[in-house]
Amino acid sequence: MNDPESTPDLILFNKPFRVMSQFTASADKETLANYINIPAIYPAGRLDYDSEGLMVLTGIGSLQHSISHPQHKLAKTYWAQVEGEVDEHALSRLRNGVELNDGPTAPAEAQRITAPDSLWPRQPPVRYRAAIPTSWIALTITEGRNRQIRRMTAAVGFPTLRLIRVAIGPWQLGTLQPGEYQPVMLTAAQRTSLLPQGKRAENRTTPRRRTGRPTGKTPAHRPGRPSRRR
Template structure:
């Protein structure tokens, strides 16, 4: 049996437990000993992270060789065009080479969705739109670079799912424990589509940090 912890990482939180620059980290929200992130999520991105103390499981989840698909919701600047979606589905060329084809589709703003703190800065004259993008690679800032390459810069980025594990019901800063059997791979099947909805449960108070206090 193996345990994982799924965590909804808030905006501007480091995906590690320490930071020499005093930024918020996982330790502000999680006080469970001897667990580590299975993969990373950018400081300015939000959403699903998986943590575990099982090294083999950590490798299975995080290593690109296993092609575990990750689903992102991206709010982009402008009304996303059919041609831009077609480019994402075919694969786009970045500075470090062409990407694999992605599953890309236009979606309505996920509902319900928590407000970001601080909020996204908009330009009044330019509309925004949302897309769902599913990839199996793990390049640095890949989703942001992909949408920029097709002419639609990302304003807000949320990781909604990793394989079959999804945010379902987790507010920002909350985590939940899941115990897996030795056949855990069926839970992380890269071939099943992830749910588009968050099923976010609103609550009136912010999660209380359980680690060190955040530096201001």
Template sequence: MSDIFIFNKPFQVMSQFTDSDGRATLADYIRIPAIYPAGRLDYDSEGLMILTGDGELQHQISHPRHKLKKTYWVQVEGEISAHAIAQLCKGVMLKDGPTLPASATAIDEPGSLWPRDPPVRFRAAIPTSWLSLQISEGRNRQVRRMTAAVGFPTLRLIRAAIGDWSLCGLAPGEYRKITLGEEFKRYASPKKPASRAFKRKPKSKTLGPKPRKRSP
């Protein structure tokens, strides 16, 4: 099985190694051959990504069918209400259908949070608030659409955890090799057993009385 790495993707970095438009990519931060992201994170989102060269593990982590939970810290415009939190927990209707129930709670601004560059635009007349949102789906820009659907547009979005793995104090642009935990071991591609040379057994001789010699 290939090595596995966690990476704190900075704001306005593509979650891929190349970009035809000249935007910053993972290649500006990671110089390890033959590893690829297990799932994507939007250009204007920040936080945790997992990278590996194990194609099966990559697919299993990123595929919504396996319902691997992802936790986000979300800064929204306005003071998030208890009613909006309850709606998110129940599931909200989006253009592509209803979301599954989420785990949502209002939080203070995370103490381990780093300054964003550039910072979120400050508007004195409009307060902001934070929530923790945990989902197991992977629709396009889902978290942003969910908070907008309950009346609180997302201003800043950080993925804080994937399953049991978290940012672990990584600064933006930093990465670290990790040990595969029990939650991920079931996703890892099994090693193929070494092939063994097969030696054909000689055919056994038919047992029985020796043939008699004919009389002349």
């Protein structure tokens, strides 16, 4: 096992489209093992196969729990490209909570935004339909239900076409490109709020055997062009 003092508290990772948020092999699909080769770290929460953006990984069990467990209500912000011109009525419904098949959602922050000009192109791209415009919204939720954002926007009449997570609690996606990651050490304030008694956990999570081989990664953690599976 790596020396705990030399291992970062967490890793921020920009998960590409159509990558599984796990290290174990999954048929012919890419996984985190194609991009990250750091022992004894694991996802603190998941991100859908067809969603992109920020994931947090850590080897500290209590930190993993604090980030991922619904009882802590850590805010997560998403940018969603939706089908149609989203209106204020739909945004108001999202803010107040919408009824899903597993119950009403908690109130969310929702606002229309301009199309982000710094986003990487998605492969394959979102389908283009000349007769149907698209728009972008920013949504911040404190829940973690299965495919929740997609179900919320569909419930108010605007299906999600592309979904990118840009923030988890205090951590931002920033300038990370798909497949890139950044090691992070907790600040004193974060340690106090996220770890029991403000201390580093005594033991990191137990290493498990991983399958899959990471793509070549440079010292700057910028991988070579990964193969894209359709």
